[in-house]
């Protein structure tokens with residue numbers, strides 16, 4: 451998994467520090483230097499890493515910590531909080547509301563996974579009873595419309611695009627108008643991939659945004675993006691009002707640190723991650739459970755979500771009632787084992803250093 455190596459290195463550095471007989475300035479510095487090295491090797495931007503190190507040192511003032519304080523835990527918590535801070539801009543993004551028309555525009559570099567992600571986003575909402583629609587405003591890449599059409603057809607989602615019109619602004623405007631008339635509540639506009647050196651394409655993206663007046667612009671980013679991530683992401687943010695980020699290809703083996711930097715550059719929250727090529731390989735993103743899992747601290751909120759998924763809420767009172775009456779039958783035991791099996795491997799929730 452992306453960032454797994456980084457998580458492993460940070461956990462090891464903390465473990466080594468914990469093994470030291472006394473946690474003094476030297477043990478803390480060794481630990482922070484090890485973490486710094488791991489973050490830089492994973493392509494996290496230098497300034498972010500330096501700020502993180504300074505902040506941790508400010509928080510963990512060893513001189514002020516009287517004997518008896520659990521220094522190891524305080525340092526762990528400070529590292530955890532700083533990693534969360536990189537990923538959490540402290541504000542939530544615009545959230546579309548079911549039944550009320552919202553326009554969401556997707557932007558990003560070439561090949562970042564925009565078209566795939568647009569369909570995943572539409573499909574995710576369709577499953578929850580929304581009425582999404584897809585507009586292909588990518589006239590730059592031959593085959594982009596066919597790809598979107600194919601994905602949309604598979605998911606039974608209405609789509610709009612053109613083989614002949616070469617102006618993406620016109621297509622986007624027409625598509626949005628068409629679906630507004632059809633009372634779609636989530637109109638998703640896919641745009642061409644571009645990078646900041648392509649001034650004309652960047653200007654075109656601004657025009658599409660101006661014409662469609664999106665409620666939310668999502669920056670789609672491939673997790674394998676390296677050191678260039680910060681500058682590219684910042685350039686997108688400066689040209690259009692990026693409000694949220696989706697990181698794709700989290701199923702790969704990329705180093706992933708560039709993605710962390712890009713999130714910091716857009717100052718926008720990550721709302722979903724892509725975990726595969728298939729339509730349903732798409733997960734809601736939450737900072738704390740993600741960092742917990744990254745550091746091998748376990749993910750109890752994910753664990754509880756999973757339990758709610760496999761034992762539906764409406765069955766829980768009934769189960770509790772039976773148990774409180776001492777009514778634990780072989781059938782109930784069998785059903786609960788079946789539910790446990792549905793949860794899949796629970797190792798991902800496991801804690802290795804709490």
Ligand SMILES: Nc1nc2c(ncn2[C@@H]2O[C@H](COP(=O)(O)OP(=O)(O)OP(=O)(O)O)[C@@H](O)[C@H]2O)c(=O)[nH]1
Nearest residue numbers: 560561562563564565566643698699724725726727
């Ligand atoms: N493994 C994996 N592959 C993905 C994921 N998301 C997208 N892809 C793949 O990445 C490749 C590029 O995806 P596209 O959706 O075509 O990317 P794009 O950003 O629309 O491309 P341009 O329009 O050229 O900028 C495709 O082969 C996708 O199947 C993901 O989460 N995991």
